Amino acid sequence: MTNSPDQEPFAYPPPPPINTGSAAAPTTPPTEIIGAFWAYLVAAITWLVGGLLVIGQKQQIADALRDANNQGGALTETQIETAANVGVIIVIVVAVVISALYALFAFKLKAGRNWARIVLTVLAALALISLLLGTGGNIVSYIGQFAAIVAAVLSFMPSSSAYIAQVRDSRQYR
Known part of the structure; x- marks a missing residue:
C-alpha cells in the first residue's frame, strides 16, 4: 500500500459532517416564553417583598x-x-434564596431549558395548592402565586413547547 506524500501512514479518517439541517438555534423566544419569563420574575420579586x-x-x-x-x-x-x-x-434569607432561584430558573426557561420549565411548573403547582388550601398570606403573596400559575400555563403553550424542542434539538448537534 503506497501513501501519497501529503498523507500520513496511520492517519484517522476525517469526522463525519455534522447534520445541522433544521436544527438551527432559535434566535428569539416566542411571546409566550417572554410572558412566562416576566411573570416568573414578578413571582420572584413578590417572594422578596414578602420576606422584607x-x-x-x-x-x-x-x-x-x-x-x-x-x-x-x-x-x-x-x-x-x-x-x-x-x-x-x-x-x-429564605425569601432571598427563593427569589434568586426563581429568577435563575426564569432566565433558563427563556433560554429554552426544559428542566427549568419543569421546576418552575412544580413551584407554580405548589403555589396553586397553597391558594386552594387558603394557607393565608397577603396581597403580595397572592399576586406572586397568581403570576407563577399564569407563567406555568404560558410555558406549556404550543409555541413555547416548539421553542423548547427547537432549542433542545439545536443543542444535540453541537
Missing part, C-alpha cells in the same frame, strides 16, 4: 413568643427578642 414585609411583623412575632413563654416557658426578654430577630432574618 416580615421585618414589620417582628413585634408580633416577639409578642407571640412572650405569650407562649408566659404559659410555662423559661425564656428571658433578651432571649425572646433574639428569637424574634433570628426568625425574621431566617425568613428574609
Whole structure:
C-alpha cells in the first residue's frame, strides 16, 4: 500500500459532517416564553417583598413568643427578642434564596431549558395548592402565586413547547 506524500501512514479518517439541517438555534423566544419569563420574575420579586414585609411583623412575632413563654416557658426578654430577630432574618434569607432561584430558573426557561420549565411548573403547582388550601398570606403573596400559575400555563403553550424542542434539538448537534 503506497501513501501519497501529503498523507500520513496511520492517519484517522476525517469526522463525519455534522447534520445541522433544521436544527438551527432559535434566535428569539416566542411571546409566550417572554410572558412566562416576566411573570416568573414578578413571582420572584413578590417572594422578596414578602420576606422584607416580615421585618414589620417582628413585634408580633416577639409578642407571640412572650405569650407562649408566659404559659410555662423559661425564656428571658433578651432571649425572646433574639428569637424574634433570628426568625425574621431566617425568613428574609429564605425569601432571598427563593427569589434568586426563581429568577435563575426564569432566565433558563427563556433560554429554552426544559428542566427549568419543569421546576418552575412544580413551584407554580405548589403555589396553586397553597391558594386552594387558603394557607393565608397577603396581597403580595397572592399576586406572586397568581403570576407563577399564569407563567406555568404560558410555558406549556404550543409555541413555547416548539421553542423548547427547537432549542433542545439545536443543542444535540453541537
